[in-house]
Amino acid sequence: MNQSFKEGETVRLKSGGPLMTISRIDKENNLANCEWFDSKKEFRAADFYLTSLKHDDNNIHISVI
Numbered sequence: 001m002n003q004s005f006k007e008g009e010t011v012r013l014k015s016g017g018p019l020m021t022i023s024r025i026d027k028e029n030n031l032a033n034c035e036w037f038d039s040k041k042e043f044r045a046a047d048f049y050l051t052s053l054k055h056d057d058n059n060i061h062i063s064v065i
Contacts, residue, residue: 008021019056023045
């Protein structure tokens with residue numbers, strides 16, 4: 001299944017992890033730059049292959065510390 005992603009959409013890694021927002025898509029290299037806040041409320045950003053992402057399922061996810 002080929003998923004299409006757009007800047008501004010919320011996604012997660014297929015393997016799990018925090019909710020992230022796509023800030024930029026590099027179609028030539030099949031990468032998305034994603035931004036999120038970590039568990040310490042610090043801003044993070046990284047590039048991920050589009051094939052490693054999935055659209056957010058809109059379910060509420062609660063982390064218990």
